[in-house]
Amino acid sequence: MSDRTDLLLALADDELILGWRNSEWTGIAPFLEEDVAFSSIAQNEIGHARALYELAAAELGTTADELAFDRRPEEYRSAPLVELRRLEWARTIARHWLYETADEIRLAALKASDDQEIAGLAAKIDREEAYHRMHAEMWIDRLLATDEGHTRLDEAIDELWPYALGVLDEELRPELKARAQERLGRALPDVEAKPRGVHEAELGELWEEMTSVRRSAPPGAQW
Amino acid sequence: MVTADQVWEVLAEIPDPEIPVISLVDLGVVKGVAVDDGTVRVDFTPTFMGCPALEVMQRAMEEKIVELGAVPEVRVRLDDSWSTDDITAEGREKLRVAGFAPPTPRPAGRMELVQLQRGFRCPYCGSTETKLENLFGPTPCRSIRYCESCRQPFEQFKTI
Numbered sequence: 455m456s457d458r459t460d461l462l463l464a465l466a467d468d469e470l471i472l473g474w475r476n477s478e479w480t481g482i483a484p485f486l487e488e489d490v491a492f493s494s495i496a497q498n499e500i501g502h503a504r505a506l507y508e509l510a511a512a513e514l515g516t517t518a519d520e521l522a523f524d525r526r527p528e529e530y531r532s533a534p535l536v537e538l539r540r541l542e543w544a545r546t547i548a549r550h551w552l553y554e555t556a557d558e559i560r561l562a563a564l565k566a567s568d569d570q571e572i573a574g575l576a577a578k579i580d581r582e583e584a585y586h587r588m589h590a591e592m593w594i595d596r597l598l599a600t601d602e603g604h605t606r607l608d609e610a611i612d613e614l615w616p617y618a619l620g621v622l623d624e625e626l627r628p629e630l631k632a633r634a635q636e637r638l639g640r641a642l643p644d645v646e647a648k649p650r651g652v653h654e655a656e657l658g659e660l661w662e663e664m665t666s667v668r669r670s671a672p673p674g675a676q677w
Numbered sequence: 678m679v680t681a682d683q684v685w686e687v688l689a690e691i692p693d694p695e696i697p698v699i700s701l702v703d704l705g706v707v708k709g710v711a712v713d714d715g716t717v718r719v720d721f722t723p724t725f726m727g728c729p730a731l732e733v734m735q736r737a738m739e740e741k742i743v744e745l746g747a748v749p750e751v752r753v754r755l756d757d758s759w760s761t762d763d764i765t766a767e768g769r770e771k772l773r774v775a776g777f778a779p780p781t782p783r784p785a786g787r788m789e790l791v792q793l794q795r796g797f798r799c800p801y802c803g804s805t806e807t808k809l810e811n812l813f814g815p816t817p818c819r820s821i822r823y824c825e826s827c828r829q830p831f832e833q834f835k836t837i
Contacts, residue, residue: 487810487811487813487821490811490813490814490815490821491811491812491813493813494813494814494817495813497727497729497817498725498726498727498817499727500727501725501726501727501728501817502726502727504726504727505726505755508755509755571755571756574755574756574757574758575755575756577756577757578726578755578756578757578759579726581757581760581837582725582726582817582837584787584788584837585812585813585835588788588789588790588793588812589812589813591790592790592812
């Protein structure tokens with residue numbers, strides 16, 4: 455597998471798995487606006503995953519669906535941050551904000567890529583991600599505005615920080631740290647990043663659910 | 678022999694599957710039409726990438742081209758070549774009449790939440806006393822706003 459395919463799959467897997475996690479709030483978010491917001495963000499992320507899988511599929515001679523659903527969980531290249539299942543609001547917001555901030559840094563690098571297909575797609579994705587970032591920033595403001603919110607956010611960020619670093623290649627991590635420290639107004643520790651490819655147990659559970667319909671379909675089923 | 682003008686004409690008859698008041702040509706998502714012998718190649722960009730109407734639009738374009746007696750070749754372009762700035766003036770007016778506030782121009786720099794919080798015109802009463810209720814709405818391309826003057830919620834086409 456080429457480095458290019460490896461990169462495309464890492465990006466696509468992050469977006470697919472996070473999209474799935476975001477969709478877990480559909481119907482049960484704290485209030486209706488957030489139900490709509492997280493459902494819509496999930497839809498966008500899965501749309502990005504599809505386009506990225508299609509680029510990889512063209513190279514590998516397969517299809518986006520096969521890449522999304524027919525690999526074994528251990529073959530996914532997602533970052534552990536997106537695999538975690540944390541149906542608690544402060545952790546959801548912390549993960550959302552950390553991921554979107556890291557993703558903005560990653561997309562900026564991809565937009566400057568010599569590979570025109572990747573640069574063009576990254577630019578299009580980034581236009582949509584701008585709305586995810588504004589949504590995440592709005593929630594950081596809200597949580598920082600009260601003592602309880604602030605405490606809960608701090609705890610969530612501390613827990614998720616090694617995971618957030620693991621979203622990015624090593625050379626982009628200092629920028630994430632600088633931005634996060636500035637926004638949160640405190641120092642973040644130097645810790646080992648949770649590396650891509652070492653999966654959280656939750657990924658296996660997600661995979662079982664996500665692929666169950668496809669796996670149960672009789673051979674030759676038309677979708 | 679089919680001409681490019683004929684193709685543009687039939688594509689302009691295809692409504693957006695989720696906002697049927699506006700056509701695909703009004704939306705500006707058809708980036709190019711090329712006729713080569715009996716083959717019509719259409720370059721097309723999705724609005725939002727997770728839009729479930731993508732395949733419906735593609736099929737509708739193919740059907741129209743087949744009706745003209747040509748072979749369709751619809752290519753999806755996945756780059757930054759489409760912006761809501763490409764929605765035609767006519768398309769914007771159709772959106773407004775249907776109760777959707779049209780998108781504002783794409784900003785030169787980074788889009789900030791504060792730019793979306795103020796100053797948008799209510800498509801029903803024309804007041805600018807409106808506020809952002811939710812960045813997200815019933816489809817990926819829309820936000821929800823509320824008019825403080827006529828007390829009516831309305832949908833805003835997102836700027837991208």
